[in-house]
Amino acid sequence: LLEGWRRLGLPETNTGVVVAVSGGADSSALLLALDELIRKKKLALSLTVAHFDHGLRGATSKEDARWVKALATRLGYRIALGRANVRMRAAKLRDNLEQAARLARYSFLARTANRLPARLVLTAHTMDDQAETVLLNLVRGSGTDGLGGIDPVRSLDGKGKVLLARPLLSWARRAETETYCRTLGVEFRIDAMNADESFARVRIRRKLLPLMQTFNVKIVEALARTAGLLRDDRSALAGATEVLLEAAREAAEAADRENVPPGLRTDLLAIAPAAVRRRALRHWIAQGRGDLRRIELVHILAVESLLSGTRGGRVIELPGGSLVSRTRGCLRFHRRPARPPERDR
Amino acid sequence: LLEGWRRLGLPETNTGVVVAVSGGADSSALLLALDELIRKKKLALSLTVAHFDHGLRGATSKEDARWVKALATRLGYRIALGRANVRMRAAKLRDNLEQAARLARYSFLARTANRLPARLVLTAHTMDDQAETVLLNLVRGSGTDGLGGIDPVRSLDGKGKVLLARPLLSWARRAETETYCRTLGVEFRIDAMNADESFARVRIRRKLLPLMQTFNVKIVEALARTAGLLRDDRSALAGATEVLLEAAREAAEAADRENVPPGLRTDLLAIAPAAVRRRALRHWIAQGRGDLRRIELVHILAVESLLSGTRGGRVIELPGGSLVSRTRGCLRFHRRPARPPERDR
Numbered sequence: 137l138l139e140g141w142r143r144l145g146l147p148e149t150n151t152g153v154v155v156a157v158s159g160g161a162d163s164s165a166l167l168l169a170l171d172e173l174i175r176k177k178k179l180a181l182s183l184t185v186a187h188f189d190h191g192l193r194g195a196t197s198k199e200d201a202r203w204v205k206a207l208a209t210r211l212g213y214r215i216a217l218g219r220a221n222v223r224m225r226a227a228k229l230r231d232n233l234e235q236a237a238r239l240a241r242y243s244f245l246a247r248t249a250n251r252l253p254a255r256l257v258l259t260a261h262t263m264d265d266q267a268e269t270v271l272l273n274l275v276r277g278s279g280t281d282g283l284g285g286i287d288p289v290r291s292l293d294g295k296g297k298v299l300l301a302r303p304l305l306s307w308a309r310r311a312e313t314e315t316y317c318r319t320l321g322v323e324f325r326i327d328a329m330n331a332d333e334s335f336a337r338v339r340i341r342r343k344l345l346p347l348m349q350t351f352n353v354k355i356v357e358a359l360a361r362t363a364g365l366l367r368d369d370r371s372a373l374a375g376a377t378e379v380l381l382e383a384a385r386e387a388a389e390a391a392d393r394e395n396v397p398p399g400l401r402t403d404l405l406a407i408a409p410a411a412v413r414r415r416a417l418r419h420w421i422a423q424g425r426g427d428l429r430r431i432e433l434v435h436i437l438a439v440e441s442l443l444s445g446t447r448g449g450r451v452i453e454l455p456g457g458s459l460v461s462r463t464r465g466c467l468r469f470h471r472r473p474a475r476p477p478e479r480d481r
Numbered sequence: 482l483l484e485g486w487r488r489l490g491l492p493e494t495n496t497g498v499v500v501a502v503s504g505g506a507d508s509s510a511l512l513l514a515l516d517e518l519i520r521k522k523k524l525a526l527s528l529t530v531a532h533f534d535h536g537l538r539g540a541t542s543k544e545d546a547r548w549v550k551a552l553a554t555r556l557g558y559r560i561a562l563g564r565a566n567v568r569m570r571a572a573k574l575r576d577n578l579e580q581a582a583r584l585a586r587y588s589f590l591a592r593t594a595n596r597l598p599a600r601l602v603l604t605a606h607t608m609d610d611q612a613e614t615v616l617l618n619l620v621r622g623s624g625t626d627g628l629g630g631i632d633p634v635r636s637l638d639g640k641g642k643v644l645l646a647r648p649l650l651s652w653a654r655r656a657e658t659e660t661y662c663r664t665l666g667v668e669f670r671i672d673a674m675n676a677d678e679s680f681a682r683v684r685i686r687r688k689l690l691p692l693m694q695t696f697n698v699k700i701v702e703a704l705a706r707t708a709g710l711l712r713d714d715r716s717a718l719a720g721a722t723e724v725l726l727e728a729a730r731e732a733a734e735a736a737d738r739e740n741v742p743p744g745l746r747t748d749l750l751a752i753a754p755a756a757v758r759r760r761a762l763r764h765w766i767a768q769g770r771g772d773l774r775r776i777e778l779v780h781i782l783a784v785e786s787l788l789s790g791t792r793g794g795r796v797i798e799l800p801g802g803s804l805v806s807r808t809r810g811c812l813r814f815h816r817r818p819a820r821p822p823e824r825d826r
Binding site: 276409 | 619620621622623624625628681684685688689692693695696697699700702703704706707710711713714716717718720721754755756757759778
C-alpha cells in the first residue's frame with residue numbers, strides 16, 4: 137500500500153484523509169492497512185472513516201453502518217455517517233440505481249471532506265473493479281474515455297481542492313483484501329447485491345471475466361494495463377484538445393454579451409486530427425449547454441459536418457434545443473430561446 | 482457496398498483491383514457484389530481474383546482453389562493462384578500458424594498486385610471480423626493500437642503504392658454475406674478451421690461474443706464503433722508523435738556516420754505527454770533496430786526512465802543487444818557490436 141501510495145504521489149504527513157468504508161472486504165482491508173501504516177509511523181494522517189447508507193437493504197444497511205462504526209471506534213478513528221433514499225432519488229432523476237447510488241455516495245464524501253476539512257478522500261477500488269469497469273464500458277461501446285476505466289487520482293470537487301484517490305487500484309486483487317481481513321481476524325460484511333445478477337457488473341464478474349480468463353489467466357492485469365495505456369492516451373489527447381480550443385477561439389466579446397462560449401474558427405478545426413477536433417467540439421458544447429446530457433457521438437458528428445462544404449448558413453439543433461451554426465468562418469453556439477427555466481437543462 | 486466504397490474514398494474508375502477470395506461466404510459475397518457493380522457500370526474496375534492456398538488442409542485446400550477458379554472463370558475474371566507450406570514456415574520462423582498464414586497471404590497479394598500492376602487489393606473482412614480482432618487484442622492486454630482493430634484502408638507495401646482496403650468492414654455482417662451468396666445461388670465453401678476451438682479466434686466467435694451479446698444485443702456494432710474511435714485517437718497521437726520526433730531530433734551528422742537514428746533531445750521528450758513520448762521512443766527504437774521484435778512496453782519504459790534524474794551515464798540494453806544511452810542532453814542509439822549478420826535481426 138505504501139508503494140502504491142507513493143506511486144500516486146499522495147501526501148505522507150499532516151494530511152486530513154477521509155476513507156470510504158462500506159464494510160466489505162476491500163474497504164475494510166484499506167482501513168486496516170492504513171491503520172497499520174499509521175501505527176508503524178509510515179504515514180502521519182488524520183483519518184476519518186466515512187460510511188454511506190444507501191437505504192437499499194433495510195435492516196442489513198443499518199447493521200453495516202453499526203459494524204463500520206464499531207470497527208472505526210475500536211481502531212480509534214472518527215466516523216462520519218451519511219444516508220439517503222437512493223431508490224427515490226433514482227426514480228426522481230430517471231437515473232439507474234447504481235448511477236444514483238454513486239452520485240449520492242460521492243456527494244456525501246465531498247461534503248464530509250469539506251466539513252472536516254480533509255484534502256484527500258480514499259476509496260478501496262481494486263484491480264478487479266478496474267477490469268469490471270473496463271468491460272462494462274466496452275459492452276456499451278465506449279471509446280478511449282470509458283475504456284480508461286477508473287481514475288487512480290482525480291479531483292472530487294472539480295476544483296482540485298479535494299482529491300479522490302484509489303490507492304489499491306493498480307495492484308490489489310479483491311481476493312487479497314479478503315485474505316488480509318481474515319489474517320487480521322476481521323469478519324468483513326458481505327453485500328448480498330454482489331450476488332444479484334440483475335446488475336450488469338455482477339454478471340461481468342461472475343460470467344464474463346471467468347470466460348475471458350480461459351483466454352488469458354492474467355486477464356484482470358491485462359485489462360488494468362489496457363486501461364492505464366488508454367488513460368495516458370486520453371490525457372495526451374486532452375492536452376492537444378486544449379491547445380486546439382485555445383487557438384481556435386475567436387475574440388470573445390460577442391459571445392460574452394450573449395453568455396455563450398466564443399465562436400470557434402472553422403479553418404483551424406478543419407485541419408486538426410478528427411479525434412482532437414471531436415473532443416474540442418464536445419468540450420465547447422458542454423460549455424455552451426452546461427452539461428453533455430443526451431449528447432451522443434451522432435450530435436458531435438452533425439456539428440462536425442458543418443465544417444465541410446463551402447457554404448455557410450446551415451444550423452444543427454442539439455438535444456434540449458440549443459443550436460450551432462456556421463457563419464463568417466466560425467462555429468457559433470446559440471442557447472435555445474428562453475423557456476421556463478426548470479426545463480432549461 | 483458502393484456506399485462503403487465511397488466512404489473509404491476508393492477509386493471508381495480505371496483501377497486495377499485484386500480481390501482476395503478464399504471461397505468462404507465473405508469473400509465470395511464481395512466478389513459477387515463487385516461483379517454486380519461492374520456489370521451495372523457503377524464501378525469501372527479491372528478485376529483480378531486472387532486465391533492463396535495455405536497448404537493446411539490437404540485435398541480440401543485444393544478443392545477450394547478449384548472452386549474459386551471456377552467461380553472467377555464463370556464471372557469472366559482473371560485468377561491468380563498462390564500456395565505455400567505455411568506450417569513449415571511457421572515452424573521455421575517460430576511464429577504461430579495464424580500469423581505465418583497471414584504473412585504468407587499478404588505477401589502473395591502484394592506480389593500479385595505489383596505484377597499486374599494493380600493499385601488496390603481488397604479483402605472481405607466484415608464487422609464480425611473487426612469485433613473478433615478487437616476482443617483478441619483485448620484479452621492480450623493491447624493498448625489503443627491493438628484495440629483499433631483492422632484498418633479499413635492501409636498501405637500494403639509500406640510505400641503507399643498499393644493500398645489494402647476492406648470495403649465490407651464498417652457495415653457488413655457475416656450472416657449477411659451468407660444470405661447474399663445464397664440469394665445468388667452460390668454455394669460458398671465452408672472452412673472446417675472455423676469450427677476448430679483450438680484457435681482463440683474461433684472461441685471468441687463461438688463463446689465470448691455470444692456471452693457479450695447478453696449485455697448488449699448490438700455488441701458487434703459497439704465493438705466496431707469503439708475500434709473506429711480508437712483508430713481516430715491513434716491517428717491523432719501518431720501525428721503528435723511525428724511532430725515530437727521532428728522537434729527532438731538533434732543534428733544528424735554523427736548518427737549518419739554510424740548509421741543509427743539521430744539522438745533525441747531529452748528536454749523535449751520529458752515535457753511531452755507520456756502517450757506521445759512512448760510512441761516516439763517506440764518509433765525511434767524501430768528505426769534503430771530495423772523492427773520491434775521482442776520489444777515490449779517494459780523496454781520502452783526502461784528507455785523512458787533514462788529521462789528522469791539528472792545524472793547521465795546510464796545505459797539500457799534492448800533485446801537483441803542494441804543499447805540506448807543518455808549523454809549530453811540526448812538519448813542515443815547504439816547498434817550492438819557486430820556479430821554474424823544472419824543473427825542481426
